[in-house]
Amino acid sequence: MTAVKTEAKAVVPPVDDEELAAGRASRPRGKRRLGPGKPIPLAFLIGPLLLLGVWAWGSAAGWIDDRVLTAPWTVVTTAWERWESGKLGPDLLVSTQRFALGLLFGVLAGLVLALVSGLSRWGEAIVDGPVQIKRSIPNLALLPLLLLWFGIDERMKIITIALGVLIPIYIHTHNGLRSIDGRYAELAETLRLKPAAFIGRVVLPGALPGFLLGMRFAVTSAWLSLVVVEQVNATSGIGYMMLLAGTYGQTDVIIVGLVLYALLGLASDAIVRLIQRRALTWRRTLED
């Protein structure tokens, strides 16, 4: 009995381990019981494919009238024919160009405004109000005014798209900037980082998650605005093609346009998601 006691005593390490017992938080990695579970490969394709399956099946079985919704294969052949005859290519190019330019200018403007208002109180006082006001006015409502100001040329279309893009970029980047952990600012303070280094090394990376989230909304918004400007007044582009098809009752061409919008929208969202995943490996969220 006594022997056991001494032995047990000898095993105890000489250094007191109060801290170890206190248990600092260190998160175990790997299996998580809560949360959505393991990521499924190519998960984003599953929903759309299911929808496509129902559509194809419905058309084949004759439940879906061809005049109401053209069968998927008809859409493919129509798209191919138009592409072959050189009618689709230019429209597609024009639409993509408008989208890209509008997105570019909108992102730049949103980013600059978010930085100005996120980094200085005066900037916020001046910038935030007008942006919030713009936010509550739908782009569609601004259209008559924009038409008056900029006419019906490309400039007006790109400005309309950019105005729609600017809002989500601004809101989410600004929010990202403001919710950077105060500890990082304290840390930067003790490191005596200069303002430029503080912005470049702390503020911008810290706001990146917010910016990329804004980017996903921005991409969607850009396509949305594109559809609007192309259907309200245009003489080229996918929207115009659909508008024209509508007047001639060509359901298949309308569907081609819709499918194109959907594909382009999906593709651009996928690209943003990919960038998100690449750029934010340092974050641990429910996503991974």
Add this chain to the structure above:
Amino acid sequence: MTETRTASRVDDTARAAGAVVLTDVVKRYGRGPGAVTALDGVSLSVEPGSFTCLLGASGCGKSTLLSLVAGLDDLSGGSIDHVDQPVAMMFQESALFPWLTVQGNVEIAMRVRGVGRAERRRRALELLETVRLTGFAHKRPHELSGGMRQRVALARALAQDASVLLMDEPFGALDAMTRDLLHDELERIWREQGLTVLFVTHNVREAVRLGDQVVLLSSRPGRVLNVYDVELDRPRRIDSAPVAALAAEITDALREEVSRHAN
């Protein structure tokens, strides 16, 4: 106002590089009936090149004291006097920039001083070796354990080359062996570079192992209860009898303070 007070109390010799003198430091958080007095009249003199350990119950204002010395927060009263130069700070929760690699986190401390790229890299790797993290230079903080993150924070604090180093429970998350090794390293670096170290800990033995003086703080409001001068020869061992004896004495005092506060 604080300036005149400082001038009257502290002579110029005490203002040598690395000296830190706290005079009647008061820190209150909030206003009105909900206000918390974290520190109430803390006076403390830290010699340049000395190692001071701060001990006290949880919530007694140790972290507050360090952030005041680091200039991260404003005083409610009194003054803190040290040469106007950056102090290096190691936070209680190892604060690393999650978007930078381990090496990037260490290098950023040198970038400010305009150290060249190659030199930064060399020094960062050297410091990572010191804290036993060779081979982790390109990992991100989320890929490290809590203790490893603290060691990166230590490497970064050292990279700042400041003459005053503030450490808030830096080795709390480490196992006893690693902590022992880092005590030796810290002691070596402290002596070589002539640093002034202010070191917060809950571990009384650790305080006696490392400190020239051990400062015992009271709880709410935080005041200096007692200052123990540790006159044991270095290098000390944390498990040696003299360390244990002094630690036991201080533990008794600390226990008394905690139970007084509990009543």
